[in-house]
Structures are given as structure tokens and as C-alpha cells.
Amino acid sequence: MQGKISVTNILYDALIAPHEESTASFLHCDDGSTLTYGAFVRRAAQIAHVLRDAGIRPGDRVVVQAPKLSDTIALYAAALQSGAIYLPLNTAYTQSEVGYFISDAQPTVIVCDSTDEAQIRIIAGDAGARVFTLGGRSGGLSRAADDKPEIFPTVDRGPDDLAALLYTSGTTGRSKGAMLSHNNLLSNAGALVDLWEITREDRLIHALPVFHTHGLFVALNTSLLAGAQVRLMQTFDLDAILNALPGSTLLMGVPTFYTRLLADDRFTKALTGNMRLFVSGSAPLLADTHKEFETRTGHRILERYGMTETNMITSNPLHGERIAGTVGYPLPGTQVRITNPETGEHLPAGEIGMIEVRGDNVFRGYWNMPKKTAEELRETGFFLTGDLGIQTEDGRITIVGRAKDLIISGGYNIYPKEIEDILNEIEGVDESAVFGIPHPDFGESVVAAIVPEPGHSPDMAAIKGILEAQLARFKHPRDYILLEELPRNTMGKVQKNVLRQSYAD
Ligand code: MLC
Ligand code: AMP
Numbered sequence: 001m002q003g004k005i006s007v008t009n010i011l012y013d014a015l016i017a018p019h020e021e022s023t024a025s026f027l028h029c030d031d032g033s034t035l036t037y038g039a040f041v042r043r044a045a046q047i048a049h050v051l052r053d054a055g056i057r058p059g060d061r062v063v064v065q066a067p068k069l070s071d072t073i074a075l076y077a078a079a080l081q082s083g084a085i086y087l088p089l090n091t092a093y094t095q096s097e098v099g100y101f102i103s104d105a106q107p108t109v110i111v112c113d114s115t116d117e118a119q120i121r122i123i124a125g126d127a128g129a130r131v132f133t134l135g136g137r138s139g140g141l142s143r144a145a146d147d148k149p150e151i152f153p154t155v156d157r158g159p160d161d162l163a164a165l166l167y168t169s170g171t172t173g174r175s176k177g178a179m180l181s182h183n184n185l186l187s188n189a190g191a192l193v194d195l196w197e198i199t200r201e202d203r204l205i206h207a208l209p210v211f212h213t214h215g216l217f218v219a220l221n222t223s224l225l226a227g228a229q230v231r232l233m234q235t236f237d238l239d240a241i242l243n244a245l246p247g248s249t250l251l252m253g254v255p256t257f258y259t260r261l262l263a264d265d266r267f268t269k270a271l272t273g274n275m276r277l278f279v280s281g282s283a284p285l286l287a288d289t290h291k292e293f294e295t296r297t298g299h300r301i302l303e304r305y306g307m308t309e310t311n312m313i314t315s316n317p318l319h320g321e322r323i324a325g326t327v328g329y330p331l332p333g334t335q336v337r338i339t340n341p342e343t344g345e346h347l348p349a350g351e352i353g354m355i356e357v358r359g360d361n362v363f364r365g366y367w368n369m370p371k372k373t374a375e376e377l378r379e380t381g382f383f384l385t386g387d388l389g390i391q392t393e394d395g396r397i398t399i400v401g402r403a404k405d406l407i408i409s410g411g412y413n414i415y416p417k418e419i420e421d422i423l424n425e426i427e428g429v430d431e432s433a434v435f436g437i438p439h440p441d442f443g444e445s446v447v448a449a450i451v452p453e454p455g456h457s458p459d460m461a462a463i464k465g466i467l468e469a470q471l472a473r474f475k476h477p478r479d480y481i482l483l484e485e486l487p488r489n490t491m492g493k494v495q496k497n498v499l500r501q502s503y504a505d
Contacts, residue, residue, distance in 0.1 A: 008154075008156060009083070009156055009182070010157065010158065010159055011080050011157070011163050011185055011186050012081050012154055013154070014189075014190075014225060015077075015186075015189070015221060016040075016041055016044060016077050017041070017154070018227075019037035019040065020038060020041045022037035022038045023036050023037075024037050024200065024229075025037075025229050026039075026223075026230060027040065027073065027230050027232050028229065028230065029070055030232070030233060030234050035070050040073070040074060040077070041077075042151075043070075043074040043150075044074045044075075045078070045081065045148075045149065045151050045152035046078075046149070046150060047071070047074050047145045047148075048078040048079075048081045048082040049148035049149060050132070050141060050148060051082045051109060054108065054130040054132070056083075056084050057083070057108075058082075058084070058155050058157065059085060059161070060084050060085065060108040060109070061084065061085045061106065061107035061109075062079045062084045062085070062086055062087060062108070062111065063089060063102060063107040063109070063110045063129070064076075064086065064087065064110075064111045064134075064211070065090075065091055065093065065110075065112050065113065065116065065120075065211075066113055067134065067234060068210050068232065069134065070232065071142050073220065075111060075141065076216070076220070080163060081152055081154050082152070083157050084108075085163065086164045087101070087165045087166070087167075088210065088216060089101060089167070090209070090211050090412075090472060091209070091211070092472035093472050094470060094471060095123065096471075097471065098123060101167055101175070101177075102127050104177065104367065105165060106127055107129050108129055108130065109129060109131075110123075110124050110130070110131050110132070111132045111134050112131065112134070113133065114133040114134075114135060114136030114140070132144065158182070159182055159183035159186075160181050160364065161181060161182055163180055163181060163182045163184075163185050164185065164217075165177045165178070165179055165180070165367055166178050166180065166212070166213065166308050168308040168309065169415040169418055170415060176367070176369055177368070178363045179363055179364040179365055180363050180364070181363075183360055184311060184360065184364070185221055187359075188217065188221075188331070189217065189222050189224075189225045190225065191312070191332050191333055191361075192218065192222050192331070194332070195315055195317075195331065195332070196302070196315075196318055197318055198223070198225075198226040199226050199228065200228060202223075202226065202250050203228065203229045203230075203231065203248045203249050204228055204231065204250040204252065205231050205233070205244050205245070205248045205252075206230050206233060207235070207236045207241055207251075207253065208253065208254070212308070212411075213306060213308050213311060214254070214281060214306075215252075218252060218279075218281070218306070218312060228250070231244050231248060238260055238261070238264060241257075242264070242266050242271065245271045245275065246274060248274065248275060249274060250278075251275065251279070252280075254281070254283055254410060254411030255282075255284065255285045255286065255411070256283075256411065256441055256442055256443065258278070258285065258301060259289055259441065260441070262289065262292055262293060262296060268296070269296065269297050269298055272297045272298075272299060275299060277318070278299055278301045278302065279303075280301045280303050281306060281312075282408070282411040283408040283443050284399065284408075285301060285303050285324075285325075287324035287325040291324060301322070302315065302316045302328075303315075303322070303324075303327055304316065304327060305397065307385055307387075308363075309362065309363045309383060310357050310359075310361050310363065310385070311361040312361065313327075313385075314330050314331065315328045315329065315331060316328035317329065323396070326396055326397065326398045328396060329394075329395050329397070330357075333360055333361070334357060334360075335358045336355060336356070336395075337391075338351065338353040338354065338355060338390065338391050339353050339354045340353055340354070341403050344378075350392070350393075352388055352390050353389070354385070354386070354387075354388060354389075354403060355387045355388070355389040356378075356382040356383065356384055357382065357383050357385060358380070362377070362381065362383045363377075365377060386404035386406070387402055387404075388400050388401040388402060388403055407434075407435070407444050407446055409436070409439070409442040409445060409474060410443065410474065411443075412474045414436075414446055414475045416435060418471070418475070419434045419446070419448065419467065419471065419477065420432045420433065420434050422467060423450060426458070426462075426463055427456075428452055428453055428457075428458045428459070429451070429453065429458055429463070430451045430454075432449060432450045433448075433486050433494050433496060433499060434449075435447055435449070435499045435500050435503075437479075437500060437503055438504060446475065446479075447478065447479045447481065447503055448480050448481070449480075449481045449486060449499055450463070450481070450483070451484065451485055452482060479503075
């Protein structure tokens with residue numbers, strides 16, 4: 001008998017469909033409202049109808065630059081259910097940045113904050129995309145969903161079909177869309193749920209943004225897979241976290257979360273009595289922070305390491321020794337090797353080299369950039385992370401630096417090249433070098449060294465204005481230095497390490 005071969009939608013079927021009948025609590029929002037798992041599944045179906053009515057077909061992109069609301073999470077589930085590719089954007093991005101992503105990804109639907117609607121409509125017009133708003137009084141998407149049916153026929157998607165496209169800046173300046181498949185996301189969520197023993201008994205404090213791997217996949221996919229409860233906080237709010245701690249078991253954050261908690265005297269051991277696990281990642285956690293945290297609370301932070309292109313790569317163990325300053329062992333199903341950055345030759349334990357990673361977690365390449373993909377993803381399946389590390393005989397990884405020119409501020413990546421390219425075009429600027437210096441709150445902070453053209457004295461207010469118009473606030477240099485020339489090595493390469501050392505204070 002001939003019949004339709006059922007492919008099913010592997011991520012939706014694993015993360016969302018099992019909760020269809022559930023009356024267990026899922027999202028606890030800032031306004032005190034709670035959404036059960038069953039209600040969440042029904043809400044996602046309603047939004048999936050809106051997407052389909054707006055023309056979404058399998059493989060189409062849904063761009064989302066929206067506040068962190070329960071409907072934003074349901075929109076993610078709806079995009080999966082309707083077979084679309086979810087493309088979340090940092091809410092701090094400027095119109096100019098968003099314009100690039102939209103022209104590159106050619107979405108069918110764009111969902112934005114109602115305050116950005118007018119600007120987004122101008123960009124969307126060129127791309128021929130439908131625009132909906134989320135949040136604010138108009139709340140277009142939510143209203144459109146309200147009277148839709150609560151059941152939606154899930155669109156088939158196989159393991160290699162794309163579930164999400166996450167843009168990540170590059171050392172060449174242009175942002176690249178990392179293509180993440182259903183299997184990439186599901187395999188990683190499964191590995192983390194097993195490793196960190198996340199269950200429906202867990203109550204997660206979710207204060208991360210939901211437009212990056214950490215908040216969207218590490219925190220949410222694992223919660224959905226395990227059926228855990230999530231205290232969804234719209235922004236990082238120290239008071240709200242302190243209030244939520246006694247009733248929670250799990251916190252996932254960037255190191256800034258932990259330094260901010262430690263800086264507050266109200267953060268005590270008593271407050272963390274019910275907590276099971278504190279996870280840190282996205283940026284290096286200082287060993288001092290790790291130790292101070294243990295002294296204050298008795299908990300050892302579990303540090304893990306990942307990337308947009310690879311999801312999570314390594315983790316310190318849940319049981320066993322969590323060593324400050326190390327990122328632990330490769331996740332089950334993930335291979336890590338250390339290679340010579342020049343030759344690609346495999347290095348023995350104890351030698352510093354490029355961290356390369358292979359496994360189901362590794363992305364499918366960069367959107368529309370086959371050349372870039374080939375440069376960073378070997379034919380053997382190993383991805384070059386750009387991070388420098390060292391591995392012990394038993395496999396434990398320590399990150400010792402970066403081969404890529406990257407600044408990580410409060411967990412956000414900032415590529416100096418993107419800022420330098422803008423600075424170098426400004427009249428009166430001969431050249432520039434952007435680099436990071438240590439910062440007590442954000443880990444690193446951005447500094448721009450500018451060499452004026454001979455006879456010019458640059459108009460700093462104008463320079464700041466140009467950067468502000470083009471770049472998200474978190475990328476703006478916090479300090480500027482005027483130099484007669486940039487330090488260079490004998491090959492003529494700018495020595496950013498010299499700048500970093502000279503201006504560290
Ligand atoms: C906010 N600002 C930042 C900033 N965040 N500046 C530099 N770096 C940042 N990360 C700006 C604000 O615009 C504001 O500007 C000023 O700094 C003070 O803001 P704030 O109120 O103190 O910031 P806050 O809203 O509290 O945000 C700080 C933060 C946030 C650390 C909570 O940045 C954050 O949520 N970071 C997490 C990023 C993340 O999720 N990364 C994961 C990437 S995935 P003004 O105008 O007042 O001067 C990944 C893979 C992996 O890396 O392994 O996980
Ligand atoms: P992103 O491109 O935003 O996904 O950022 C990924 C980068 O963040 C990695 O390549 C690392 O440089 C850095 N990173 C993530 N986790 C850690 C960690 N635990 N320690 C040090 N760096 C980290």
C-alpha cells in the first residue's frame with residue numbers, strides 16, 4: 001500500500017508536542033501570570049496559524065526583534081511547528097544593523113516591538129515581508145492570534161532541516177547567519193538535560209535574552225525537553241532574581257550575573273538553600289568569582305563552553321570536580337581536538353592550540369556563504385572555533401585565549417573589525433584599532449585608538465554620533481585614545497596586545 005511517509009517534526013515533537021495535555025506550570029511572568037504547558041502548546045498553535053496565513057511555508061524565515069514576553073516564546077514554538085526558520089535579533093540592534101540581516105535573510109515575516117514598527121516597515125517593504133508587532137498597546141501578533149484555532153497541523157521537518165538562523169559577527173566584519181538544524185538543537189538539548197539532570201522538578205530563573213544561544217537554546221530548549229518551570233524575566237533585574245532565588249533550583253547566566261549577585265550584600269547562603277545548580281557561560285568566569293561564590297553560598301558554579309555555531313561544546317561535571325578556570329569535558333556525542341592553528345596538525349595533551357569541534361551539535365554552515373563555511377568547517381566535520389585551548393590527558397579543556405579578534409562584553413560578542421571599518425571611513429581618521437580592556441562588570445570593555453590624518457584633529461562628538469547611528473549601544477567604545485601611530489610588529493600587523501597592556505587601566 002502506498003501512503004505518505006511521515007517524517008514528523010523532530011524538534012517540535014520532542015520539545016513541545018509532549019506537553020499538549022499537560023496542566024503543569026511552564027512560564028511564570030513578571031506580571032505574576034502563569035502559563036501552563038498545555039496552554040503554551042495551544043498558544044503556539046494559534047500563532048502558527050497567523051504565520052501560515054501570512055504566507056509562511058517550510059523553510060521561510062521569521063525574523064523576531066521583540067521584547068521577551070510569553071508570546072515571544074510561543075512564537076518560537078509556532079515557527080518550529082509551521083516549519084519556518086526562526087531568526088531572533090538583539091533588541092539593541094539599530095535600524096542599520098537590522099536592515100542588513102533582513103536583506104541577507106529575506107524573511108517572509110518580521111515581528112518587531114511596536115515602538116520600532118514604522119522603521120521596520122520601511123525596511124520590510126524592500127524585502128516584501130509582512131510585519132507584525134509584539135508587546136506595547138497595539139500588540140498586533142497577539143491580537144491576530146487570539147481568535148485562531150488552538151490546534152495546528154504540524155509541518156514535517158527532518159533532522160537536517162533548519163530550525164534557526166542566528167547571526168554572529170565575524171572577524172571579516174560582516175555578520176554571518178549560522179544555520180542550525182533540528183538535529184543540532186535537539187541533540188544538544190538532550191545532552192545537557194542528561195548531563196545537568198534537569199527534570200520537571202526544576203524551576204529555572206531565566207534572566208537572559210532570548211535572541212542568543214544561551215537564553216534561547218541552552219535555557220529554554222532544555223526546560224521544554226525536561227518539562228521544567230521557568231521564571232521568565234524580561235530583563236536582568238537583580239531584585240527580581242534575589243526574590244526568585246528561594247523558590248528556584250536553577251540559574252543560567254553570563255559571568256556578569258554572578259559578579260553582580262556577589263556585589264550585593266543581600267545575596268546570602270540562606271537565599272540559595274533550594275538552589276541545585278548555577279551555570280555560567282558565554283564568557284570566561286574568573287577563578288576569583290568562582291571561589292568567592294563558593295565561599296559565600298557553598299555552591300560551586302558549573303562553567304560550560306559553547307558557541308552560536310556549535311551550541312554547547314564542553315561542560316564541567318554535575319557530579320565530580322568543577323574546576324575554576326576550566327570549561328570541563330566535551331559533551332557526550334561531541335568530539336574536541338586541539339590543533340596547530342597554522343598547520344591544522346593534531347596536538348598532544350598539554351599543548352596550546354586551536355579548539356576544533358565535531359558532532360551532531362555543529363551547525364550546517366553559514367547562510368549564503370559557502371566560502372566562509374569552507375574556511376571554518378573542515379570537510380571532516382571539524383569546526384574551527386577560533387578559541388585557543390589546552391586539553392589534559394583525561395580530556396578536560398581550559399580556554400587560554402582567542403585566535404580571533406573578539407571582545408566579549410557582558411556575554412555579548414563585539415568584533416573590532418566592524419567598528420574599525422566604520423571609524424576608518426570617517427573624515428579625518430587615518431586608521432584605528434579597537435580592543436578590549438578588563439572591566440569589573442562586563443568582563444571586557446571596548447576602547448578605540450584613533451590615528452588622525454596628518455593636520456586633522458578629529459571631531460570626537462561627530463565620531464560618536466556616527467557610531468551611535470550605526471551600531472548597537474553595547475558595541476560603542478567606552479573610551480577613545482588619540483595616537484600618532486599604531487604599534488605594529490615587523491610584519492606590519494597592529495599589535496593589539498600592546499594596546500591592551502598599555503591601556504589596561
Ligand atoms: C548592556 N549594556 C552593555 C551590555 N549590556 N554594554 C556593554 N556590554 C553589555 N553586555 C549597556 C546598556 O545599553 C547601558 O548603556 C549600559 O550598558 C548599562 O546597562 P545595564 O542596565 O547595566 O545593562 P543590563 O540591562 O543590566 O544588561 C547587562 C547584562 C546583559 C549583562 C544583563 O548585557 C545581558 O543580558 N548579557 C547576556 C548576553 C548573552 O545572553 N550572551 C549569550 C550569547 S550566546 P547606557 O546607555 O546606559 O550607557 C553565546 C554562546 C554561549 O555566547 O556559549 O552561550
Ligand atoms: P558567540 O559567538 O556569541 O556564540 O560566542 C562564542 C564565544 O564565547 C566562544 O567562541 C568563546 O570565545 C566564548 N565563550 C563561551 N563560553 C565561554 C566560557 N565558558 N569561557 C570562555 N569563553 C567562552
